[in-house]
Amino acid sequence: MKAAVITRPGLVEVQNIPDPTPGPHEVVIAVASCGLCGTDLHILEGEFADTFPIVPGHEFAGEVVALGSDVRDLKLGDQVAVNPSFICYECRYCRKGLTNLCEIAGGYGTSLNGGAAEFAVVGSKYCIKLPEHVRAIDASLIEPLSCAIRGYDVIRRQMGSHVLIYGAGTMGLMMMELAKRAGAATVSMVDLNEDKLAAANTLGCDATVTSANELDYPYGWELVVDATGNQHAIQDGLGRVDRGGTFLQFGVASYATRATIEPYKIFRNEITIQGSMATLNSFERAADLFAAGVLDPEVFISDRLPLDQYPEAIKLFQAGKGRKIQVVP
Ligand SMILES: [Zn+2]
Ligand SMILES: [Zn+2]
Incomplete structure (x- = not known):
């Protein structure tokens, strides 16, 4: 064969x-x-x-x-x-x-x-x-x-959450579809690739941007999902989690990828950083x-x-x- x-x-x-x-x-x-x-x-x-x-x-x-x-x-x-x-x-x-x-x-x-x-x-x-x-x-x-369902299984979630997803590839788009089904108030997606954002729009994403700076969510997002594995996306996303919110590491980063956390902020804002594997x-x-x-x-x-x-x-x-x-x- x-x-x-x-x-x-x-x-x-x-x-x-x-x-x-x-x-x-x-x-x-x-x-x-x-x-x-x-x-x-x-x-x-x-x-x-x-x-x-x-x-x-x-x-x-x-x-x-x-x-x-x-x-x-x-x-x-x-x-x-x-x-x-x-x-x-x-x-x-x-x-x-x-x-x-x-x-x-x-x-x-x-x-x-x-x-x-x-x-x-x-x-x-x-x-x-x-x-x-x-x-x-x-x-x-x-x-x-x-895998996307496993990602959703591990997060604390509530109806009416605002969700921010980095990466509008297949996995990010799947997370978006699940977020909508799981009662998200809004789902926004960040990707540098306009073609990928177009697909997210086709599927009914609320906002698609090349930088989260373009979005007006002064409190941040209850759920931030990295579906890129990319260091810059991860670092940016970690800083945009609302108080009491969760950052989900869903994308596969390379072994060498590093990101910085702010322990005081994680403590003060009760932020959860959660992984999801397979x-x-x-x-x-x-x-x-x-x-x-x-x-x-x-x-x-x-x-x-x-x-x-x-x-x-x-x-x-x-x-x-x-x-x-x-x-x-
Ligand atoms: Zn796979
Ligand atoms: Zn075993």
Whole structure:
């Protein structure tokens, strides 16, 4: 089969590799689509995975085309989305219920072969069946949506909050859609890229600006979300949290990124600084919300490239163009 392969840090190419066969509790999925995400760039840069070569892609969905001998809950032809994160249930964090912080910290597309391929082999327990009206080619959006839901799970929130989101990429836009559903009074977005702001406008964002200085919120915002991982955005956002408010670090920063906090202000204003990492018990809910139409795939998916063009898709993504970029085998 054809697959995108990261052979070593910095190098990705499309290769022919052997077709996967399922173990007893696994299924083979004919991939309908696979989304690219910042995590893929970190892997390509050698930051996460130490096992090369690897087929990247942790956002994927498709059709079950082969079943392991002990698979009972799926059948051939089922359309499924894949929850790619491993859960060991043995480490300290899994046993505390914090499976997203598992010490094994692996997954399909990050430590084992993922979905940027014609076929992917995954444990059946990582598959969730899609209702009939959801197209598998769109359903690779469920994984990032489940991360956004985790982001919303960890914050203190109240109806009527004013929300400021840095970064109008896919994740920022998903956070905006959830904020609206969760009863935000207003959602404003900051991004340096006018094209991305245009998409936010299309989706009904209340204000889109290239600098939060353009906005008139003298108290600040009850919830400030960084969906960029960018040092300047993070630093700016930390200073704009209202008293009693929360700053959510949702974007993936590089290891070296640093920001300064003002401990007195955090104390005096009872500010919460909160992180949110991947997904925790949020994949099922993401699938339900997706099936309920919380995201418009036509807006969220800006580019669909053939699998052969995976390296070009990476370049497009690195250029910061578009929203969710997918490869389609
Ligand atoms: Zn991702
Ligand atoms: Zn664990």
